[in-house]
Amino acid sequence: MKISLALDSTSLTRRYPRLAVLVTLFMAFGLPLGLYVAALAVFPFNRPELLNAAAKEWLGWELAASPYRNLVYTGFLLLVAFIAVNYTAVFGGVSTWVERRVAGRMQSRIGPNRTGAAGFLAWVADAVKMVLKEDTIPASADNLLFRAAPYFSMVGLLLPFVVLPFGESTVVADMNVGVFYVTAVTAFVVVGILVSGWASNSKWALFGGIRGAAQVLSYEIPAGISLMVPVLMAGTLSLQGIVRAQGGCPWEWFVFQNPAATVAFIIAVTSSLAEGNRTPFDLPEAESELVAGYHAEYSGFRLAIFLMVEWANMWIMAGLAVTLFLGGWQIPFVSHAVYESARGSGLVPAPTWFLLQVASMLVFIVKTWALVFFFIWLRWTLPRVRVDQLMTLCWKYLVPGAFLCFIVTLLWLLVVPPMAVKITGILLTVFAAALLVKFLRDTRRNIDRVKGDRVDLSNW
Amino acid sequence: MAIDLELDRHILQRTSPTEEEIVVNFGPQHPSTHGVINFVTQTNGEVIRRSVPDIGYLHRGLEKIGEQVPYPGYMPFTDRIDYLAAMFANEGYAAAVERLLGIDAPPRAKYLRAIAGELCRISNHFISVGTMAQDIGAATPLTHALRERESVNDLLEELCGARLTFNYHRIGGVAFDVPEGWADKVLRFLDHLDSYIQEWDRLITFNKIFVKRLAGVGIITRAKAIDYGLAGPNLRGSGVNFDIRRDMPYGAYPDFDFNVPVGTGRVGILGDCWDRYFVRVQEIVESSKIVRQALAKLPDGDIQAKVARKLKPEAGEAVGRVESARGEMLYYVVSDGSEKAYRLRVRTGSFMAMGIIEELSSGIMVADLIAIIASLDVVAPEVDR
Numbered sequence: 001m002k003i004s005l006a007l008d009s010t011s012l013t014r015r016y017p018r019l020a021v022l023v024t025l026f027m028a029f030g031l032p033l034g035l036y037v038a039a040l041a042v043f044p045f046n047r048p049e050l051l052n053a054a055a056k057e058w059l060g061w062e063l064a065a066s067p068y069r070n071l072v073y074t075g076f077l078l079l080v081a082f083i084a085v086n087y088t089a090v091f092g093g094v095s096t097w098v099e100r101r102v103a104g105r106m107q108s109r110i111g112p113n114r115t116g117a118a119g120f121l122a123w124v125a126d127a128v129k130m131v132l133k134e135d136t137i138p139a140s141a142d143n144l145l146f147r148a149a150p151y152f153s154m155v156g157l158l159l160p161f162v163v164l165p166f167g168e169s170t171v172v173a174d175m176n177v178g179v180f181y182v183t184a185v186t187a188f189v190v191v192g193i194l195v196s197g198w199a200s201n202s203k204w205a206l207f208g209g210i211r212g213a214a215q216v217l218s219y220e221i222p223a224g225i226s227l228m229v230p231v232l233m234a235g236t237l238s239l240q241g242i243v244r245a246q247g248g249c250p251w252e253w254f255v256f257q258n259p260a261a262t263v264a265f266i267i268a269v270t271s272s273l274a275e276g277n278r279t280p281f282d283l284p285e286a287e288s289e290l291v292a293g294y295h296a297e298y299s300g301f302r303l304a305i306f307l308m309v310e311w312a313n314m315w316i317m318a319g320l321a322v323t324l325f326l327g328g329w330q331i332p333f334v335s336h337a338v339y340e341s342a343r344g345s346g347l348v349p350a351p352t353w354f355l356l357q358v359a360s361m362l363v364f365i366v367k368t369w370a371l372v373f374f375f376i377w378l379r380w381t382l383p384r385v386r387v388d389q390l391m392t393l394c395w396k397y398l399v400p401g402a403f404l405c406f407i408v409t410l411l412w413l414l415v416v417p418p419m420a421v422k423i424t425g426i427l428l429t430v431f432a433a434a435l436l437v438k439f440l441r442d443t444r445r446n447i448d449r450v451k452g453d454r455v456d457l458s459n460w
Numbered sequence: 461m462a463i464d465l466e467l468d469r470h471i472l473q474r475t476s477p478t479e480e481e482i483v484v485n486f487g488p489q490h491p492s493t494h495g496v497i498n499f500v501t502q503t504n505g506e507v508i509r510r511s512v513p514d515i516g517y518l519h520r521g522l523e524k525i526g527e528q529v530p531y532p533g534y535m536p537f538t539d540r541i542d543y544l545a546a547m548f549a550n551e552g553y554a555a556a557v558e559r560l561l562g563i564d565a566p567p568r569a570k571y572l573r574a575i576a577g578e579l580c581r582i583s584n585h586f587i588s589v590g591t592m593a594q595d596i597g598a599a600t601p602l603t604h605a606l607r608e609r610e611s612v613n614d615l616l617e618e619l620c621g622a623r624l625t626f627n628y629h630r631i632g633g634v635a636f637d638v639p640e641g642w643a644d645k646v647l648r649f650l651d652h653l654d655s656y657i658q659e660w661d662r663l664i665t666f667n668k669i670f671v672k673r674l675a676g677v678g679i680i681t682r683a684k685a686i687d688y689g690l691a692g693p694n695l696r697g698s699g700v701n702f703d704i705r706r707d708m709p710y711g712a713y714p715d716f717d718f719n720v721p722v723g724t725g726r727v728g729i730l731g732d733c734w735d736r737y738f739v740r741v742q743e744i745v746e747s748s749k750i751v752r753q754a755l756a757k758l759p760d761g762d763i764q765a766k767v768a769r770k771l772k773p774e775a776g777e778a779v780g781r782v783e784s785a786r787g788e789m790l791y792y793v794v795s796d797g798s799e800k801a802y803r804l805r806v807r808t809g810s811f812m813a814m815g816i817i818e819e820l821s822s823g824i825m826v827a828d829l830i831a832i833i834a835s836l837d838v839v840a841p842e843v844d845r
Contacts, residue, residue: 107600108603185464210505214470280669286594380600383669386828387825449658
């Protein structure tokens with residue numbers, strides 16, 4: 001008896017190429033766009049008093065006096081969380097596709113190009129495949145811990161989204177201890193790695209788990225200290241407060257405000273690479289040494305969660321660096337007062353306000369994707385460091401360096417007048433731009449040396 | 461069956477872990493063992509105390525097969541001894557049997573052997589340095605190396621119809637002459653190759669992390685390299701200037717002018733992993749030089765000496781030595797006057813490299829073991845035959 005799958009996606013899209021393009025466009029733009037629109041619709045009411053006002057205005061319901069008010073608030077937060085979690089999953093998926101295509105381009109091969117237009121749906125196909133696969137648990141594994149480990153990682157991934165600002169008003173909760181909160185909850189990921197390494201009862205997984213624990217815990221320190229530099233400069237731990245303390249133009253970003261902040265930015269990015277287990281610090285899963293490291297024994301849905309955490313973590317890493325150092329969502333030449341006046345006095349903000357929100361989200365997303373692209377680039381360029389070199393880098397260079405940045409920033413804030421800060425900002429921006437130009441010229445020269453680079457889109 | 465278990469226990473007995481130590485099997489299925497080899501490794505966390513190679517998973521009795529088939533019939537089997545550098549496995553066997561028969565290949569055949577051999581060396585070394593980069597954690601160089609290797613394989617396919625197991629050599633010559641226009645294609649590829657090697661060096665050879673990972677790791681001193689009988693690039697990486705092509709010339713090699721790259725300790729200590737790696741990169745350039753010279757001087761004439769249909773060498777023995785990509789490839793053939801060899805023995809570079817791993821592995825990190833295995837360019841079928 002022959003069993004044929006009626007909904008075989010490949011044959012369907014082969015038969016109707018236009019359908020493939022439509023589905024791809026929907027997934028590529030419709031899905032994130034829908035999430036952003038949902039976020040925009042929800043976030044203007046993302047505070048109890050605003051919800052109270054909305055309920056009174058439209059339903060004539062005194063929510064504040066209602067016994068069910070906590071239930072309503074919780075339900076509303078669940079809706080917000082649903083949007084954030086879905087955004088994570090979609091980003092994790094899309095970034096795998098981007099990474100594979102970028103890697104293909106760098107390695108003179110094609111990468112996934114079959115499922116959907118330009119192979120965009122490969123991540124959906126992969127996700128479906130993973131979910132449908134058998135979730136095997138080794139006979140000698142610690143059953144409970146083995147099952148629980150992926151969720152620790154997932155929690156560590158999802159919790160930072162609570163405070164990560166996507167735009168001027170698109171943030172789930174603007175905590176006054178935002179930076180502290182993020183550094184605290186991201187440590188959950190390492191619990192997942194350690195537990196999975198131990199519970200798998202495999203030597204490879206154990207190696208990976210121990211490596212992961214040592215690495216992430218060590219790099220928490222330079223990361224934490226270098227994140228304190230923008231906190232000092234803004235005078236607040238709230239991520240929104242830090243973004244508001246910066247401006248939209250590059251010389252108003254913290255990274256270019258003083259030389260110590262530039263170094264702190266480099267330290268923060270390096271440490272977050274190490275905390276996110278990205279090359280050149282991908283030791284916990286070092287393929288050529290540990291086969292697959294901590295997730296060697298995982299399969300199916302649980303492996304999918306580990307992989308999603310790994311990729312979606314890039315958003316946290318990049319988003320945090322953008323928020324703290326690169327001006328976050330700030331649109332150039334648009335001050336805080338503009339948002340205030342655009343909002344108007346009504347319950348539902350004016351259309352201009354929504355436009356500004358969209359623009360600020362775009363700024364944030366473009367910056368973050370640029371940094372994510374940089375991470376992808378590094379991964380396919382650099383070899384992996386050794387365990388002792390990893391620790392040397394952290395304890396001998398990054399930790400003292402981060403402390404030094406902290407102290408220099410303190411002195412800078414005390415001593416240097418605001419006028420000088422402006423000049424430093426412009427000087428450092430010019431310097432960075434010059435470096436970028438030099439980099440591009442070197443690239444050009446290297447390409448010319450091998451008699452040109454060919455871009456072949458026939459297989460795209 | 462009982463004997464097998466005894467053997468296994470023997471290997472494990474050499475590793476006697478203490479309370480803090482565990483025994484890990486790097487292999488037989490592992491991404492970095494370059495085939496089915498098992499490195500039984502006794503480690504204390506990340507630090508290895510001892511790693512013992514457990515070989516034999518890929519043993520196919522190729523030496524015994526050599527005693528079961530007539531002399532010409534064994535040629536395709538030699539391909540399988542080292543499928544990444546099959547040209548040399550062919551060539552060594554042909555050399556040994558030719559010496560046994562007392563015949564010589566015609567000059568054109570000798571030149572074709574040199575051209576095919578050096579192209580094969582380029583192809584093999586690209587795999588070697590590419591997988592080395594992969595084992596150190598850089599994924600991109602391997603795909604670039606494979607891309608270049610594909611071009612070589614295309615050329616070799618045009619020459620002899622196969623991309624991997626060539627079966628190109630015959631006793632007393634080679635199977636096919638150069639196709640029309642092939643020489644130009646080879647020259648065009650070599651032009652590209654010479655500029656590409658510079659890009660390769662910029663991409664990975666002098667990459668900071670790569671150098672840091674390899675410099676001063678897995679040091680084999682000159683004396684130790686000779687004591688352990690290392691061969692080829694592994695030997696030259698330790699600074700021993702010995703190359704069979706130059707020092708015990710065979711075939712057309714006396715006619716060519718080429719350098720023999722040796723390790724110098726340029727970024728670390730003489731005989732470290734980086735030296736062995738860089739010897740291979742330089743050998744690619746030298747091979748390119750040899751192919752250019754051979755194509756320029758390629759003589760006319762036959763490609764096959766006159767040999768009897770049934771080869772029955774007189775009773776006696778002969779040795780054929782060639783410089784394979786993995787070092788000396790030695791065939792020892794004993795004839796009893798019949799159509800088949802009485803005894804056939806192959807000595808290969810990878811097998812010689814296995815011996816030194818146990819000594820090198822004490823006190824190194826897990827990642828260093830991977831680097832050392834990669835730097836010795838071990839290929840499992842050549843170890844086990």
